[in-house]
Amino acid sequence: MTVFLMVAGVFTGTHVWRETAARLAGAGGEVHAVPLTGIDPDRPAPPAGADLETHIADVIAAIDAVDAGAAGSGREIVLVGHDYGIHPVLGAADRRPEHIARVVYLDCGMPRNGLPALAAVPDQETRARLAERARQGGYAGELPPPGRDEWQRWGSTAGLGDAALDRLTALAAPQPLGTLLQPLRLGGAVASVPTTGVLCTGNGATIELVQRLVDLGDPTLAALTDPRVGFFELPTGHWPMLSCPADLADVLLRAAAGEGHRLRPAGAGGTPAHLRPFPLDVPEVPRDRKDHVDLYVPAADGPRPAVVFVHGGPVPAGGRPTPREWPTLVGYARLAAAEGMVGATLDHRLHDIGDYERAAGDVAAAVERVRADPRVDADRVALWFFSGGGLLTADWLAAPPAWLRCLAASYPVLAPLPNWGLTGGRFRPARAVAHAGALPVVLLRAGRESPEIAATVEAFVTAAGNSAAHLEVVDVPDGHHGFETIDPPEDTVPAMRRAMRSVITHLTR
Template sequence: MHVFIMVAGVFTGAHVWQETVARLVAAGSSAHAVPLTGVDPSRPATPTHVGLETHIEDVIAAIDAVDVTSGQEIVLVGHDYGIHPVLGAADRRAERVARVVYLDCGMPQNGVPALVAVPDQALRAQLTEHAEAGEREGVLAPPAPDEWERWGSTAGVGEAALERLTALATPQPLGTLLQPLRLTGAVAAVPITGVLCARNGASIDLVQRLVDFGDPALAVLTEPQVTFFELPTGHWPMLSCPAALTDVLLRAAAGDGHRLRPVGDDAPVPAHLRPFPVDVPELPRDRQGHVDLYVPDGEGPRPAVVFVHGGPVPAGARPRPREWPTLVGYARLAAAEGMVGATLDHSLHDVADYERAAADIAAAVELVRADARVDADRIALWFFSGGGLLTTDWLTQPPAWLRCLAASYPVLAPLPAWGLVGSRFQPARAVEQAGALPVVLLRAGRETPEIAATVAAFVTAANDCAARLEVVDVPDGHHGFETLDAPEETVPALHHAMRSVVTHLTS
């Protein structure tokens, strides 16, 4: 029999697990929601004396109360912030824990405080200042009814449940977010399961893509003892779909779940490293700093198309994005049309890096424009995937030399878990200032619902302000369709879009 010990996230107490606990018990398991000191009403405490270590001790006490000699296996479940005390406790009681379930949360590391997982980036910056100043007293006020989205998608949570969540929310002691997590490494031996909530912006496919990028730090996710599940809901599945969550937890405890494909000689070629579907000339690259140029033969100067990869892409990914077959293929396709094609690397390694990435792109564009083989007054920018948010700066009062902006399967609004609600990276707002700038949008018909919603909002905004938007549809295309879908479906759309961009550059 399994014993589920569950720990809630910020501002919430054991009450959020009420229905999940009841369903687990009805299924024949034992289940306990841990009341956290200084957060749950049943364990009041002065916030000054409450830190992450306090909550780790709360979870350890719950573990020690289980009689494992009777054959009961302990499964720890951490949601949101709750994964931090769960890992701290599992590290000190590794021999007693059968599995740790990461419920729509990050992967905390030794020595790192929970504040790094705060999704609201502005608030995270404020908390970081507190931590650097050694200030750990006080509390963080719980969200107002209309502020929960800043902490994660509320998709699927009914109005009554959201009202109850707000009514029972309590302040979070700052020490729980600012005190670093300390791990000995013992917890690494404990099997783990990740439960991802798709409506909050996470998916198994996304994690597989991150692993495929080749960052050694993510290789641990492909080990046999690591499994994954995905729920089509927001950040609070215990409120939005407790029945589905219960089923997933029971299956996780049994060792079921999806296992990620490892990167290696025997593994299939990852999507981003598969051949470009268009037969293009094998032009050599001309490397200039963090930019690669593909220049056709003949006299110049020529218009240029700068291709901006998506992300986040882990810093350790190899090969680097500017060398990926898809980006190189696009650049050579532009060169076949008489344009200079350019690929680049930028610093979008995490969702917190958009500012840095935007600066990298601006520098790359100026490097391209300064090249004697390039017509500095005829430039197009072409963005992909998560790079779609980086269109914002170029849509906002575009410079005269920017003749066209294109985007393939872009993310055109921050996803809920990215914590960018108040950021400036909002393309749907920026398009109102695009003026006469032509925008060519390649839209995947089988895009994930979360990303498709951002594209739909952008198209609506563009139409409302009469922007010069051309939509090139790939009806049966998926996100990253160039190497995922049949060439007969994708190649005509690629040629169509490229011809449109070239026309805007040369007219």
């Protein structure tokens, strides 16, 4: 028999597991929702308040209670941690590894030794405020739960009906600050425990996305390719125990049986998509490196217009080659040079969702370096953004300088995904486009984009249609995200050429 010990996320207690637990029990499992001190009514916080170690102790007590009656029974414990709940789950599993058959990460990050749960808080305004509180010392106090209209700041509410959202709000509890600010301490024993990741696609995570991150060479993700690690997807938002409890129960039963999609190690599936050849034959224009900017300059007289290509992300800091050397970026830059333009690629420091402000500064500095080059016509520059770099278009749309003759974007993310926690207004292109004036915008839209990203693109197209911006949509009907190196050239090259011609036309008018 499998024993499921289930630990809820931030602001929520045992009540969220009610329907899922009933289905697991009906399938023959033993289920215990672990009450957490200071969250669940039957576990009031001590006078000094609860912290992460308090909740780790709660989970250890639940493990020990199962073990006390498990002698000779053959029962196996599966620990399920949702959201914040993965932190006490890992802390407990690290101290009782021999008692745990599997740990299930339910729509949550990958906590690391020495970091507090605060590092995984999606709402970045709250994260910044609490980080300052932590610098001042002390863990006392509580974080009030969200109001009914504020849950979206903590994760996608996709799939939650009004009744479920009312219930989530009514039963929410303040989160003790110590549970978010106290660092997680792991001795390393938990690494021996098999794991399963359950990704909620409505919250922005997919197996394909995780595989791409692995392929980028992020060393922190290498462990996910261990054959003992499996993955599942649920097409719902961040609270699947409320939006699709039957589907969640089925996935948890399959996870306990060792099922799940396995990721391939970086390079095991051949050349990763981001390093595959550019689909167009372009001249071998030499590279001229200027700090974190590479220029591809045509053999032409006088200053030339320039196209600056801005990569997406997040991209791991230690990955090699860096994005400005990826075949797609270099290919586009050389294609621009073949058309008589200066092509430029750059590296910016978008290594984490919280790095957009820093990346925006890097891009602005790189653009000024390009414009300052004597071979560049500083009054005729286009910016071309890719993928997750799409959010960086917002600054340029909100206040386009006179020298910016065109803005292009390929399969861009044009609004923060639900689990990114970017609740402020700066990196929201659909809002910014209202201030773009008559700026020409060329948008390459992938017909087989993920639904979550496609929704951000459609919202942008609608907003642009209500503004003065001159939007040209270039569709790649059968294209996927990153189509240049994924899809057949006959499906993609015509659109790529059309987009480049449009950008050049705007630069040379």
